[in-house]
Amino acid sequence: MRALKISFIVLASVLFFMSCQKNETPLVIDSVRTDTIFELVADTIIGLSNGQPVGAGKFTFFSIETNSVISDADSNSTKWDIGVRGTTIITNSGNSGPGFGGAFVYNGTFGELTSISADSVFRVDNAPTAYAIPTGSNKGWYxxxxxTNLINPIPGRVLVIRTANGNYAKVEIYSYYRGGTPSANVPDDEKLARQRFYTFGYTYQSDGSKVF
Amino acid sequence: MKSLVLFCFIILCGGVVAQTNTDSISSKSMDEVIVTATRSPRLLSNIAIPASIISAKTLYQSGSLRLSDILAEQTGIAIIDNFGKGIQMQGLSSEYTLILLNGEPLIGRTGGVLDLSRITIKGIKKIEIIKGPSSSLYGSEAMGGVINIITDQPGIRKSDLNLRYGRFNTVDGSFDIARRIHKLDVQISSDYNRSEGYSLKPNAMQQTVEPFWRSTQQISMSLPIADKWKFGLTARHNNTYVDNTISVLNGGNTIVSKGFEKSNEYNINPFIRLTISPKISTTFRGYFTGFTAIQELSVKDALGGYDDQFKQQFNRIENQTDWHIRAQSNFIAGAGFIQENVRSNRYDSLSIKRENQIGYIFAQHEEKVTKKLTFIAGLRYDANKAYSSVLSPKTAFQYAYNEFISFNVSYGKGFKAPDFRQLYLNFTNVAAGSYSVFGASVAQDEVMRLSDLNSIDQTTSMLNTVSVLKPEVSGGFNAGVKVKFPHELNAQANFFRNDISNMIVTDVIAFKKSGGQIYTYFNLKQALTQGVELEASKRLRKSINIKVGYQYLYTADKQVLRTIKQGEVYQRSIENGAATRMTVSDYGGLPYRSKHSANIKFNYENKSGFFTTIRLIYRGRWGTNDVDGNGLINREDEFANGYMQANSSIGYSASKHWDIMLGVDNIFNYKDLLFLPGNPGRAGYINFQLHF
Known part of the structure; x- marks a missing residue:
């Protein structure tokens, strides 16, 4: 009988412990979401102007919060978090949009960035001279x-994003080309035709905390 | 491939075991005369510096046409196809290897590369190869080593005619005539080579290699004047012509440009030698060379076109005095003056001449200290007008333990002067991102000029650090052992290490408003190359010769190694695109370097005039270009595949008047469109030689 009692207590406490764990886990899953976006179009090249390849000049707006592309009509809203046009990435901040966005570039791996340190400074956009994510080769993300005339995301650069609504996300860009980075020896026109397609992974923390 | 490496080791190790067996040894095969190592004739086996010789017979039997063909078959040498076929030796690229023609430097480099397919094998008596820095004797460019092409010298009466036909309608015709007219020895040779080229990509709008022709004419003469004076002159002229068809897709339309690329080169090399006494002689040499390259392209129905012209001249006078003090003690000393200039529309306009003047002195002493120990000490000082001066010492020891085993150790400094491109280039690529590259001596002025035109967006902190370029310098260490085993088995091993500093690389100094970047050259990089070279040769029954060779090579950018160790370098995974921290073992070193390379060569020759050769050349995988954005070679897809090329020839000397040879190069038909555009695949040929 005594043995039965003990085993009952043990069983109950194990169940209680397990249920506690179960109760905790969904909380984390609910507020943190990790996803990969493939080949997001970023103002692909439509022709040449003064010998320079050019696109239509339009940003593609993306909402990290809703994991979806936002239409141009909503460009002046807080529906989007980041916008891409060629190699330029804007945040819904400063003079780029009405949101409470911002960003900075973190040096390290995506996995190592488990929380944003309290003293981190988020920059805001001041187009066209200074963006939260610096433009130019070897200055920001690429x-x-x-x-070889190729553009590559720099490994070990993570874009730490503050969304339009003031939540936090981390973004790692994997490739700038449709079908991955072309071989160095493919013709320049093919390189141009395949560029301006972003493939990136991100983790979004929706509870407003800086922990991923 | 591993089996080939193993084979080399077995040969070497097997030999060491058999070493106690002291049979009579024929050292005749090793006893050839080499001049490049010490600037004076020496027996190859007595040289304290890693050196080898390719004989005229080897050149003929391997069926090579151009210098690049035969060098690609040598241990420790790779031919890299980038702006022409350039040499790589001890892991150092073409710009750090000096190519001499009868002891005088060849000029006309594109992007630092001297295209070895420009040089015909015809009319060459032998090729001498010295590894490790030799700037103490030869000055600039002699960092990785020296290749000296020695052409047929007048003296032996002959009249030879050579005709060859091969795949891609490749035709090569040459003649070589030598006569003595009274006391004057004259030798004339000429070579003409043409090919239709080939396409590695089916249905391509342009061929991989366009049709080309090349021709070389040479005359050499020598004349003894009185007892003590001798006069000689070699003059050589070389032409190349390549068709150019370039197709570019532009907004869906194909734009075809047609044109040509041609080069013209002359070398004039007179000398006077005075034998003062049996022990002292002095030689005055002049060397006058010029190289012109022109590329012209025009587009149908379009105005203008592309016109690139490059004209380089190099003139020097030199005196060298040889003092044969006693049997084993020799001293040489010399001095010279170089005047070189370049005119090119790559820099500014053709009317502006960029110049440099160099004065130099050198001395070398060679002494057999004891019966077993010989040392060489040399020093050279180059005073330059366009950049800082350089002192290049070298010292080498040979210790002959006994008549079968000898050890060599040498250390020397090498340097490479900044070239005109690095000083004065003015290049803007309109097609690809509108970037510009300016030479270091003109970069700041050009940025100022563009700034005045309001075309500069911003400058970088590097702009303020632009300064007069210094020569790139290296320290090279070589240590080797040569062993003569019984039964005509010879083996040698050589360890090398080169530490290069002040290497010139490009960096961004400004951004244009159009988004394009402006680059210039800086003395920033430090690199190292090190490795081991193993060679063995064995003669079987007098008629069969087997040679094996292997090189292990490690190269690295030292700054990159440091930052990897500090955990500041990342790489991107092929599988999921995520970045991870790189380790030293992930780093693939400098691009275009193969960690492993090897060769096996069989040669059979009998007394009835029949010969056959089979040569297997292996080149291990090599890094090509960065794909994952860290600027380094690290990922699988950043390497070109290693490959094995087999070449074979078979020949018969029917009488003393004619020889016939049949050959097939690249028997396995290995092709790589992306990384080996200069390799056409399997190619057969037939060759006739007539002697009158």
Missing amino acids: VYDFP
Whole structure:
């Protein structure tokens, strides 16, 4: 009988412990979401102007919060968090949009960035001279290699994003090309035709905390 | 491939075991004369510096046409196809290897690369190869080593005619005539080579290699004047012509440009030698060379076109005095003056001449200290007008333990002067991102000029650090052992290490408003190359010769190694695109370097005039370009595949008047459109040689 009692207590406490764990886990899953976006179009090249390849000049707006592309009509809203046009990435902040966005570039791996340190400074956009995510080769997220004429995201750069509504996300860009980065030896026109397609992974924390 | 490496080791190790067996040894095969190592004739086996010789017979039997063909078959040498076929030796690229023609430097480099397919094998007596820095004797460019092409010298009467036909309608015709007219020895040779080229990509709008022709004419003469004076002159002229068809897709339309690329080169090399006494002689040499390259392209129905012209001249006078003090003690000393200039529309306009003047002195002493120990000490000082001066010492020791085993150790400094491109280039690529590259001596002025035109967006902190370029310098260490085993088995091993600093690389100094970047050159990089070279040769029954060779090579950018160790370098995974921290073992070193390379060569030759050769050349995988954005070679997809090329030839000397040879290069038909555009695949040929 005594043995039965003990085993009952043990069983009950194990169940209680397990249920506690169960109760905790969904909380985390609810507020943190990780996803990958494939080949988001970013103002693909439509022709040449003064010998320079150009697109239509339009940003593609993306909402990290809702994991969806936002139409141009909502460009002046807080529905979007980031916008991409060529190599330029804007945040819904400063003079780019009405939101409470911002960003900075973190050096390290995506996995290592488990929380945003309290003293981190989020920059806001001041287009066209200074963006939260610096533009230019080797200054922000990408590097342009002039012998091969290819643009690659720099490994070890994570974009830490404050969304339009003031939540936090981390973004890692994997590729700037449709079908992945082309081989160095493919013709320049193919390189141009395949560029301006963002493939990126991100983790979004919806509870307003800086922990991923 | 591993089996080939293993084979080399077995040969070497097997030999070491058999070493106690002291049979009579024929060292004749090793006893050839080499001049490049010490600037004076020496027996190859007595040289304290890693050196080898390719004989005229080897050149003929391997069926090579161009210098790049035969060098690609040598241990420790790779031919890299980038702006022409350039050499890579001890892991150092073409710009750090000096190519000499009868002891005088060849000029006309594109992007630092001297295209070795420009040089015909015809009319060459032998090729001498010295590894490790030799700037103490030769000055700039002699960092990785020196290749000296020695052409047929007048003296032996002959009249040879050579005709060859091969795949892609490749035709090569040459003649070589030598006569003595009274006391004057004259030798004339000429070579003409043409090919239709080939396409590695079916249905391509342009061929991989366009039709081309090349021709070389040479005359050499020598004349003894009185007892003590000798006069000689070699003059050479070389032409190349390549068709150019370039198709570019632009907004869905194909734009075809047609044109040509041609080069013209002359070398004039007179000398006077005075034998003062049996022990002292002095030689005055002049060397006058010029190289012109022109590329012209025009588009149908379009105005203008592309016109690139490059004209380089290099003139020097030199005196060298040889003092043969006693049997094993030799001293040489010399001095010279170089005047070189370049005119090119790559820099500014053709009317502006960019110049440099160099004065130099050198001395070397070689002494057999004891019966077993010989040392060489040399020093050279180059005073330059366009950049800082350089002192290049070298010292080498040879210790002959006994008549079968000898050890060599040497250390020397090498340097490479900044070239005109790095000083004065003015290049803007309109097609690809509108970037510009300016030479270091003109960069700040150009940025100022563009700034005045309101075309500069911003400048970087690097702009203020632009300064007069210094020569790139290296320290090279070589240590080797040579062993003569019984039964005509020879083996040698050489360890090398080169530490290069002040390497010139490009960096961004400004951004244009159009988004394009402006680059210039800086003395920033430090690199190292090190490795081991193993060679063995064995003669079987007098008629069969087997040679094996292997090189292990490690290269690295030292700054990159440091930052990897500090955990500041990342790489991107092929599988999921996520970045991870890189480790030293992930780093693939400098691009275009193969960690492993090897060769096996069989040669059979009998007394009835029949010969056959089979040569297997392996080149291990090599890094090509960055794909994952860290600027380094690290990922699987950043390497070109290693490959094995087999070449074979078979020949018969029917009488003393004619020889016939049949050959097939690249028997396995290995092709790689992306990374080996210069390799056409399997190609057969037939060759006739007539002697009158």
